[in-house]
Amino acid sequence: MFRTTAPVRRRGAGHAPDPATAVPRLVRAAWRTASGPGRAYDPAEVHEDFLQEAADPYGVEFRRDLFAASGRRTSVELADAALRGLGPLDGDEAPEVVVVAYATPDFEHGELVAAYLKHHLPGEPLAFAVSDQGVLAPFTALRVGVEYARRGGLRRVLLVVVDQSSQPYEMPSSGRDAVAEDSAVALLLAWDGGQEASLGGFGLGPADRTAPPPGEVVRPLPGLPCTGVWAALLSGTPASGPAVLADLDESRGQAAYCTVDVGEWRADAGTR
Amino acid sequence: MTSIAAVSSYLPDTVPLASLQEQVGLSDVQLRRYQRFYGLADVCRDEGGTETDLLLRAAAKLTELRGQEQRVKYVLQARTMPSPLPYPLTSVGPLREELGLGHAAGFVVSHHACASGLLAVDMAGMLLAADDDPDALALVLAGEKACTYRTQSIPDVTVMGEGAVAMLVSGEDAGPNRMLGYAARTHARFHSDFILGGDAAKDFQAQYLPGLCEVIVTALDEAGCGLDELALVLPHNVNRLSWMGVCKQLGIPMEKVFLDLVGAAGHCFCADPFLNLQHAQELGRLRPGDRYLMTSVGLGATFSAMVFEH
Structure with missing residues (x-):
């Protein structure tokens, strides 16, 4: 069970600024993709009336042709594949906070990814999701996950980021909102900063005032709204030390960057 | 500290539960049970409004927000349903613009279903307490549509209404x-x-x-x-x-x-x-x-x- 008192402010309001910062360590990571046709489409099982009813107020048309031709893998299936890519998480490696991030909903299935992950992990992690922030949702997920760890004296955070390409409505065909394939990333992060250090190397805000520090920056792969920046990190040349990742949401006029220590992360031995 | 500095609500007009009997799929016995034992009678529904409209109507009544927009650093929408709007539409985007909060980071908190509201308040206070600015605020919103067959009731438990709330949350001991x-x-x-x-x-x-x-x-x-x-x-x-x-x-x-x-x-x-x-x-x-x-x-x-x- 998650239990807490109200958080205590440690900085500002007459207190000396706290100079101590830390960045999370990437301990394990896995990226899985899927494309092509999935299960057969049966209108009787798909609740087409719900899909049309949900879209009507927004003047959007249900597109059976697009939906039937899509993979229709569940977001739980995508998240599960990425989680399995991490290998067994026992004892000291089990996450204490689990944050799911996505921009693309799973319209067909009522299963909650965060609850599913909690059910398949040891221990009693606090598990929830953040979304509806376009490509920046995984940055918020990292910030919130680390803040819960910091506040509770916890050490391990699991981020699971999902891009769901099966949508029952017409999707953007270009730009950062376009989804080329199903994709999910699982990231096991260690927070060594304890309760005193602040999250360093992080920013999220108006694009004209939010720039990553000078130096090499990992930018997203196209066609993967939320997993793209992590996919770029995991598919690139293995780095050591801190890696800075950044993304830009032009439609919201906002940008974000984060820093993770990738010096010790264990490469995923599985295939995409 | 986390405090709710101000709260406003929007309750649409109500319809009698009995008028929803067929729509919700209640038998006569169930309807009587809902009315006599569950205490359900009228249900608030906004026929023409979208989720975004409900939340905007609640926020419009939050008079404490007026003139304080630049203090709002986060907009958190607590949501039960993980997928109510066709991608890439969101309520958070238009809300930020309509309320003059384009500078704020806005996102949905979910997967605790109807318990996501309490999580969002806790999260808002936590983010504010971790920041440098003691004057900063978060706008927390909740309220959803019950417009589809699958979202308008929990069988044998309740019938869903479309009331919405807007709150200003502080990371200080600054609210009532x-x-x-x-x-x-x-x-x-x-x-x-x-x-x-x-x-x-x-x-x-x-x-x-x-x-x-x-x-x-x-x-x-x-x-x-x-x-x-x-x-x-x-x-x-x-x-x-x-x-x-x-x-x-x-x-x-x-x-x-x-x-x-x-x-x-x-x-x-x-x-x-x-x-x-x-x-x-x-x-x-x-x-x-x-x-x-x-x-x-x-x-x-x-x-x-x-x-x-x-």
Whole structure:
């Protein structure tokens, strides 16, 4: 069970600024993709009336042709594949906070990814999701996950980021909102900063005032709204030390960057 | 510290539950049970409004927001349903623009289903407490549409309403409602679907009373508050009957549970305890120094409780 008192402010309001910062360590990571046709489409099982009813107020048309031709893998299936890519998480490696991030909903299935992950992990992690922030949702997920760890004296955070390409409505065909394939990333992060250090190397805000520090920056792969920046990190040349990742949401006029220590992360031995 | 500095609510016009009988799929026996034992009578519905409209109407009544827009650093929308809007549409985007909050980071908090509201308040306070600016605020919103067959009721439990709330949350001890303790537990074996059937439904029914009592007792323990110190309980408005069991189990007098909106609004997703806060304040049911409890239960299944001091 998650239990807490109200958080205590440690900085500002007459207190000396706290100079101590830390960045999370990437301990394990896995990226899985899927494309092509999935299960057969049966209108009787798909609740087409719900899909049309949900879209009507927004003047959007249900597109059976697009939906039937899509993979229709569940977001739980995508998240599960990425989680399995991490290998067994026992004892000291089990996450204490689990944050799911996505921009693309799973319209067909009522299963909650965060609850599913909690059910398949040891221990009693606090598990929830953040979304509806376009490509920046995984940055918020990292910030919130680390803040819960910091506040509770916890050490391990699991981020699971999902891009769901099966949508029952017409999707953007270009730009950062376009989804080329199903994709999910699982990231096991260690927070060594304890309760005193602040999250360093992080920013999220108006694009004209939010720039990553000078130096090499990992930018997203196209066609993967939320997993793209992590996919770029995991598919690139293995780095050591801190890696800075950044993304830009032009439609919201906002940008974000984060820093993770990738010096010790264990490469995923599985295939995409 | 986390405090709710201001709260506003929007309750659309109501329709009699009986008029929704066919739409919801209630038999005559079920309808009578809902009315006589569950305490459900009228349900608030905004026929023409979208989710975004509901939230905007609640925020428009939040007069404390006017002139304070630049202090708002976060906009958190608590949501039960993980997928109500066609991608890439969101409510958060238009809300930020309409309310002059384009500078703020906005996102949805979910997967605790109807308990996501309490999580969003806790999260907002946590983010603000970690930042440098003690004057910063978060706008927390909740309220959803019950416009589809699958989202307008929880069978044999309740009927959904479309009430919405908007709150300003501070990371300081700056508001009239100071958070003291919070407990949440997700019983993840119920993850498979929102609407449970068969043995899973029976299992959830058996879990309901101990699960809710557990988080209530734990949140009170975190708050350093005894059950007998509670002046008021601001519950989720699923039905009256379920509260009779909780009150009997914990020894809470029923008159301390604010159930006015069960029969006047229906179960408004994540918004219930905050709708109750706004109405309880308006009715003078909270006095300075009163300690009170909020509760929520989300399918999936998360039980949550939060203790405040007024």
